[in-house]
Amino acid sequence: MSKFSVFNGPVVVVGGGVAGLVTAHLLAEHGAKVVVVEKFSRVGGLARSYEYEGFSFDCGPHRFHTENPNIQAYIDRVLGSEVAVFPRKSEVYFEGSYYRWPLHPKNLVQLPPKLAAKSAIDLAINGWKTYEGSSFEDYVLRQYGPTLYENFFKGYSIKFMGIHPKDTHPDWAKVGLNRAIIDDKLQMQNLSQLAKSTFLQFNKAEIDFTYPKTGMQLAWDNVRALFEAKGGRVVTGEGARLIGGNGKIDAVEFGNERIEPSLVVWTAPITLATDQLGIERPNLPYLATLFYNVLVRGDLPRNYQWCYYGADDIVFSRASIPRCFSPDTCPPGTTGIQLEVTCREGDERWRHAERLTDWVVSDLLKVGLVKNRTDVQNVYVERVPNTYPIYHSGYPKELERTRRALSQYENLHLAGRTGMFWYNNMDHSMENAMQLSKRLLRDSGRDDAEEALLAKGILKAG
Ligand SMILES: Cc1cc2nc3c(=O)[nH]c(=O)nc-3n(C[C@H](O)[C@H](O)[C@H](O)COP(=O)(O)OP(=O)(O)OC[C@H]3O[C@@H](n4cnc5c(N)ncnc54)[C@H](O)[C@@H]3O)c2cc1C
Secondary structure, eight states: OOSSOTTSSOEEEEOOSHHHHHHHHHHHHTTOOEEEEESSSSSOGGGOEEEETTEEEESSOOOBOOSOHHHHHHHHHHHTTOEEEEEOOEEEEETTEEEEESOOHHHHTTSOHHHHHHHHHHHHHTTTOOOOSOSHHHHHHHHHHHHHIIIIIHHHHHHHHSSOGGGBOTHIIIIIIHHHTSOTTOOOSSHHHHHHHHHHHTTOOOOEEEEETTOTHHHHHHHHHHHHHTTOEEEESOOOEEEEOSSSEEEEEETTEEEOOSEEEEOSOHHHHHHHTTOOOOSOOEEEEEEEEEEEESOOSOOOSEEEEOOTTSSOSEEEOGGGTOGGGSOTTEEEEEEEEEEOTTSHHHHTGGGGHHHHHHHHHHTTSOSOGGGEEEEEEEEEEEEEEOOBTTHHHHHHHHHHHHTTSTTEEEOHHHHTTOOOOHHHHHHHHHHHHHHHHHHTTOTTHHHHHHHTTSSOOO
């Protein structure tokens, strides 16, 4: 049994996002004494919501999907009947027209004829071509050929990440693009796969997504309530600080409090942990996002959940419509639209985000989402740091060095998206939390942790 048992003293979870809350809840279910410290005024982390004037907007649009029955069982229990279920509806705006997204073999033919022909030729011959090198650019060229790369991926990627695809690690494409943009079930590497894929798509069942009726916040408020019902404590509005000792974290400080923990689960940015512990700051940067939450009178001409805008003369890179996730996210007769502009924390855009509001509204008119400026009832601006890890070409070495340096603290465990510098989704943070809590319980002498959760119906048998 580990000397750092979850039953030997308080466990401090830094960060009340998905990973932190689920870990805390599962440990508390087994009788551990757990305190969650969250810097923001409410829980949920990157999956929290904002509410104003009867509208609800998430911190970026969040659709939930998992193939893992344990995660599905957990989320079903958390949400009960308070769910909306819908098929995917994503689009891309390209040269004044809207197309279905992920790029679908069927709608290649709907692209402007020259572009469609060139893309089809690329796809037909790219099986024979080799692209040396191992950047994001090489990866996309290999998968989709030069036409789609030049027209869709390159511009969007520069606009979104602020770095050139040549300097971006291919992991960005593998975990990011494949998950977020490209439907990885569609194989388009050559013409026969394209034809087969096109044919099969006619009968393919759509993936359904789950969404809490009143906004994503509901899910994490419910997990918080489950945790507190088991004696857990949540402190919000306080940033936690690690005090390192000889091979272990001696204390965690927040507000006027100091806790000497048995274990610390760290889900805040990995670079903050290195700063606090006096470890050389690694080159592991995060993107930040400005969210323009627009309250609109009346209906909209489009009904996608979200749409990508790659052109560099449009200020936002994505728009989303919460009403297409659940009608309960806005008052009757109105619609919310959320626009995302990426930046770096503290840069010019970040500091003067409000100055972009007029430009954002003008672009809404330009892309045809809003007909008249007078339809806009109000715009709220939110600045969110650490939204995406930036996978530059040297990030794996930096991450490895940092993880090694932090592993000298035996009672410190990294988890979640920001804590592990991991471009993931909510279900991955939940899975990570389940694995971590199971391991910590096993190391503390509880080999029956999984069976106990199965018996309570928190996980699913089989
Ligand atoms: C724009 C956007 C869209 C997304 N869309 C989807 C989607 O459609 N589907 C999906 O499944 N996933 C989506 N995701 C991913 C999802 O949001 C994350 O996977 C998930 O929220 C990560 O949770 P986490 O707890 O691991 O990390 P985080 O949410 O980053 O949690 C870390 C927490 O630590 C807190 N913190 C930071 N510093 C301190 C400190 N010093 N002390 C205390 N607390 C601190 C932060 O405030 C935060 O609450 C999206 C993410 C973004 C940014």
